[in-house]
Every structure is written in C-alpha cells, then in structure tokens.
Amino acid sequence: MIAIGTSSGLGVSLAALPPDWPGGYWWHWLVFVVIILAFVVVMVMAYIYIERRFVGRIQVRLGPNRAGPFGVLQPVADAIKVLLKEDIIPAKGDKLVHWLAPVVAFVPVLMIFAVVPFQNGALLADLNIGILYIVAISSVATVGIFMAGWASNNKFSLLGAMRDVAQVVSYEIPLILAIAGVVLVAGTLSMNGIVQAQSVPFILFQPLGFLIFFLAACAEVNRTPFDLLEAESEIVAGFHTEYSGMKFALFYLVEYAEVLALSAIATTLFLSGWRGPGLPPVLWFLIKVFAVFFLVVWVRGTIPRLRIDQVMAFAWKCLLPLALINLFITGLEIVALPQGLPWFMILVNIAIMIILILLWSRFFRLGGGRVEV
Amino acid sequence: MKFERYGIGIAKGMSVTFRHLLRKPVTTQYPEERLTISRRSRGNELIWDREKCTGCATCAKTCPQGVIEVVTSRGEENNYVVEKFEVDTGYCIFCGLCVEACPYDALFMGYDYERAKYRRGELVMAKEGLLLTDEKQPSGYARPKVEATLPQQTLLVDRAEYLDKVKKKWDLRLPFGL
Numbered sequence: 001m002i003a004i005g006t007s008s009g010l011g012v013s014l015a016a017l018p019p020d021w022p023g024g025y026w027w028h029w030l031v032f033v034v035i036i037l038a039f040v041v042v043m044v045m046a047y048i049y050i051e052r053r054f055v056g057r058i059q060v061r062l063g064p065n066r067a068g069p070f071g072v073l074q075p076v077a078d079a080i081k082v083l084l085k086e087d088i089i090p091a092k093g094d095k096l097v098h099w100l101a102p103v104v105a106f107v108p109v110l111m112i113f114a115v116v117p118f119q120n121g122a123l124l125a126d127l128n129i130g131i132l133y134i135v136a137i138s139s140v141a142t143v144g145i146f147m148a149g150w151a152s153n154n155k156f157s158l159l160g161a162m163r164d165v166a167q168v169v170s171y172e173i174p175l176i177l178a179i180a181g182v183v184l185v186a187g188t189l190s191m192n193g194i195v196q197a198q199s200v201p202f203i204l205f206q207p208l209g210f211l212i213f214f215l216a217a218c219a220e221v222n223r224t225p226f227d228l229l230e231a232e233s234e235i236v237a238g239f240h241t242e243y244s245g246m247k248f249a250l251f252y253l254v255e256y257a258e259v260l261a262l263s264a265i266a267t268t269l270f271l272s273g274w275r276g277p278g279l280p281p282v283l284w285f286l287i288k289v290f291a292v293f294f295l296v297v298w299v300r301g302t303i304p305r306l307r308i309d310q311v312m313a314f315a316w317k318c319l320l321p322l323a324l325i326n327l328f329i330t331g332l333e334i335v336a337l338p339q340g341l342p343w344f345m346i347l348v349n350i351a352i353m354i355i356l357i358l359l360w361s362r363f364f365r366l367g368g369g370r371v372e373v
Numbered sequence: 374m375k376f377e378r379y380g381i382g383i384a385k386g387m388s389v390t391f392r393h394l395l396r397k398p399v400t401t402q403y404p405e406e407r408l409t410i411s412r413r414s415r416g417n418e419l420i421w422d423r424e425k426c427t428g429c430a431t432c433a434k435t436c437p438q439g440v441i442e443v444v445t446s447r448g449e450e451n452n453y454v455v456e457k458f459e460v461d462t463g464y465c466i467f468c469g470l471c472v473e474a475c476p477y478d479a480l481f482m483g484y485d486y487e488r489a490k491y492r493r494g495e496l497v498m499a500k501e502g503l504l505l506t507d508e509k510q511p512s513g514y515a516r517p518k519v520e521a522t523l524p525q526q527t528l529l530v531d532r533a534e535y536l537d538k539v540k541k542k543w544d545l546r547l548p549f550g551l
Binding site: 043054056057058060065157298299302357 | 383390394431
C-alpha cells in the first residue's frame with residue numbers, strides 16, 4: 001500500500017516475492033488490499049458483537065439478542081444508525097482538521113495489516129522490517145486522535161487527546177522493548193520470518209515479554225483498564241465528544257481495528273501465528289486472534305479504569321524496568337546458551353518472570369489512596 | 374507472607390468474572406417473559422369506582438397537573454350525577470395526590486405498569502376506561518382498608534422460583550442462549 005514502490009532506495013526489500021500472478025505485483029496487491037479491507041470490516045463487526053455478548057454475560061445479562069438470530073445483526077444495525085445520524089461540526093472548531101482527524105486515525109491502523117501473515121507467505125508485503133514498520137506506523141493513529149481533540153474546540157476533547165498522547169509516549173517504550181525480545185529470539189524482523197522461527201510459540205520463551213506486550217498494547221489501543229482518553233466518568237467522551245455520524249463511526253472502527261491489530265500482532269509474535277497441527281493455517285490464525293481478543297474482553301470485564309497517575313506510574317516504574325531486564329536476560333541467554341536447549345530456556349524464563357513479578361509487586365507502590373505528584 | 378500485592382487480587386477478580394460468564398443471566402426478556410408483580414406494588418394506573426364517587430371533584434382540585442376533568446349535573450335526589458370523568462394520562466405524573474385526597478375512597482392506584490400506547494388520543498382515559506375490572510384491581514396505596522385484604526407478598530411474587538432459576542447453572546447446550 002505504501003513505501004513499497006520506493007523500497008529499494010531505502011534498503012527495504014520484500015523478503016518473499018509474491019507468486020507469479022498474471023500482471024505482476026499489482027494483482028497481488030489488489031487482491032490483498034481487498035482481502036484486508038474485508039477482513040478488517042468483518043472482524044470489527046464480529047468483535048463488536050462478541051465483546052458486547054461476552055461483557056454482557058460477565059455482568060450476568062444477555063447482551064444484544066434482538067436484531068437477527070442471537071443478535072448477530074446488532075453491529076449492522078448500529079452501523080446503519082450511526083451512518084444516518086447528523087454530522088455536527090463545532091461552530092468554532094477547526095473544520096478541516098476536524099474532518100481529517102478520523103481519516104488520519106484510521107489509515108495507519110489499516111496499514112498495519114499489510115504485514116500480518118494470514119498463512120505462510122499470504123500477506124500483502126513481506127517486508128524484511130515488518131515489525132519495525134508496525135511500530136512506526138501504529139503510533140501515527142495518535143496524531144489523528146490528537147487532531148480530533150484539538151479541532152473540537154472543547155476542553156474535554158483536548159484533555160482526552162493529551163492523555164492519549166502521554167499514554168502512548170509512555171507505553172510505546174515497554175512495548176517496543178518487549179517486541180525486541182521476540183526479535184532477538186527469532187533473529188528476524190520480518191513478520192513471516194518470526195512465525196517461521198516459532199517451532200515453539202514464543203510465549204513460552206518470553207512469558208514476561210508477552211505480559212508486558214499485552215499490557216502495553218492494551219494501553220496503546222486504549223482498552224478499558226487504560227481507556228483514560230474517553231473516561232466518561234471524568235471527561236464526557238474524551239476526544240470524540242464532538243463527533244457524530246460517519247466520523248464517529250470511523251473512530252469506533254479505529255478503536256476495534258486497533259484491538260484487531262493488537263490480537264493479530266500478539267498472535268504473530270507470541271502465539272506462533274498461522275502454525276498449528278491439523279487445521280488449515282488461516283483457521284489457526286483466526287482461532288489465536290479470537291483467543292487473544294477473548295483475553296482482552298475478559299480483562300475489560302474485570303478491571304476498572306485506572307487513575308491517570310497510576311497509569312503513568314505503571315508504565316515508568318513497573319513495565320519499563322521489567323521490559324529492560326527481560327531484554328537483558330533474553331540477550332544473555334541468546335549469547336551464552338548453546339543452540340538446542342529450548343526447554344531449559346523456557347523453564348528459566350518462567351521462573352524469572354515469577355521472581356520479577358513478585359519483586360516488582362514489592363517495589364511498585366502508589367501511596368495508599370494518596371496521589372503521588 | 375501476604376499475597377495481596379502480588380497480582381492475586383487481579384487473579385481473583387478474573388476468576389470471578391469467568392465464573393459469571395458461565396452463570397445463567399438474571400435478566401428477564403421483557404416482552405416474552407414477565408415477572409409476576411405483587412398486588413402491593415403501586416403501579417401507574419388510576420382506578421375509579423363509579424358507585425362511591427359523589428362527583429365532588431376534590432381530585433380535580435388536588436391534581437397538580439390539572440388533568441382530571443369532572444362534569445356533573447343535578448340528579449333527582451338533589452345530588453351530583455357524574456356526566457364526565459376524564460383523565461389525560463399523557464400529562465399525569467402519577468403522584469397519587471388525587472387518590473390521597475378522595476374523601477369517599479372512590480379513586481385507587483392499581484398495580485399495572487404498562488402504559489405505553491400507539492396514539493396520543495388513547496392516553497385520555499374516560500369513565501369506562503378507568504373502572505374496576507378483574508384485571509384492574511386496587512393496590513394498597515393510601516387505602517389501609519384495601520391493604521389489609523391483600524396477601525402478604527414481596528415485590529417479586531415467585532421469589533423462590535425466580536432465585537431457583539437464577540442459581541441454576543447455565544445450560545451449555547445454548548452457548549449464547551436466548
């Protein structure tokens with residue numbers, strides 16, 4: 001979709017060239033762009049439905065069950081409703097930026113899926129820097145959210161956007177350090193290469209890394225324990241207070257597409273992607289994506305929203321040192337341990353994870369109800 | 374060594390929510406299922422007793438919304454004959470002051486709560502629509518004599534049955550069941 005045309009000049013290259021399609025790359029790209037668009041939209045709808053049903057069941061109610069059999073058409077009904085609503089722009093808002101913000105937020109999220117392998121070699125572009133590309137591109141969505149907060153001419157919007165920027169800046173660091181551990185073990189940055197390197201899922205090699213990645217990514221995509229940017233008990237609806245109609249729908253889509261990206265990346269990095277016995281690879285990929293999503297929803301249904309100082313302290317005092325130690329230990333193991341000792345490494349890493357978590361529970365404290373400034 | 378600060382709380386919370394995931398939902402699917410409402414609950418329904426009403430229009434004077442309209446004529450024994458007793462329940466706030474004010478115990482609050490209508494005009498209740506019937510029975514609101522005759526009930530009549538239904542494990546054959 002981007003940058004591939006000029007790739008040779010930047011030293012980026014496609015690791016595995018597309019198969020011999022008639023007409024060269026263009027057909028490959030066209031087909032995969034269509035597949036990715038369909039995948040994102042359909043999966044977002046499935047996610048919205050599944051999340052509402054699961055959270056409903058966690059709260060001992062049923063969730064949406066009216067539209068269609070078992071309520072499966074509820075996301076469709078929601079989409080139609082939100083598209084037909086009036087589009088309101090604040091009178092003193094920055095109209096162009098207000099209009100542009102949802103697009104700026106949505107496009108990078110869609111671009112993440114260009115390097116997610118659905119099965120061996122089945123991806124839009126097998127970049128040799130796949131995971132670096134994801135890290136680079138995923139943060140751009142924050143610009144869109146900040147644009148939305150700025151253009152709305154509303155203090156709540158701006159507050160929410162500021163919180164999001166602070167959160168993303170803080171959580172990006174442990175996130176990337178956790179990804180770096182995986183890259184060390186795999187020895188490649190290519191997403192397809194990382195999956196091919198996982199004869200054993202990396203969640204076993206990197207249990208602490210997975211935990212850090214999951215928490216930091218949850219904060220990055222603003223899932224509920226960390227959804228301070230739209231904390232309705234504090235700042236109305238955060239950055240999308242002034243959004244309605246189609247533009248709000250786009251932000252809603254971004255929110256769930258980001259969760260989809262989170263689950264796809266976690267699947268690829270830690271759960272051995274499309275690999276698995278018996279079933280076709282695409283099915284394995286989807287099963288793992290849904291498993292990660294279930295974990296996300298489960299966390300959302302359990303843990304209440306944190307305070308802003310707790311969120312920041314958690315990133316800098318807890319996740320960052322743990323991620324550094326994890327990276328250090330992983331590097332040490334890669335250098336010192338001979339090849340072919342995975343089970344020893346797995347046991348050691350799990351033991352280290354438990355020790356570190358217990359230790360940091362000792363170290364990491366917030367004043368008992370007192371806000372640390 | 375206490376394990377309160379080691380993520381045990383989060384693990385406990387996660388297990389609680391997971392157990393709730395497998396529980397039977399407690400919600401009532403309203404149009405299909407209804408809870409049996411106690412006769413003692415005070416609903417949004419006015420009931421008018423034709424025999425007891427003397428047409429004094431105290432209720433109309435008490436009504437803060439002014440939605441009760443009473444028109445009377447002179448009867449044979451120099452009494453009031455109620456020609457018109459009309460309540461526009463679209464404006465009624467169901468405060469119950471008319472029931473409390475009635476000196477002849479001719480007005481009651483019922484226990485019905487479903488007042489939605491398809492047309493605005495249907496909300497205006499005339500004499501016949503307000504009469505006592507088998508379905509429209511008075512609740513004990515502001516009527517101690519009626520209250521004494523009502524059975525001793527909590528709000529949910531089939532409480533035991535309801536709790537039994539809730540406690541039952543979720544039927545796993547219907548994973549998202551309706």
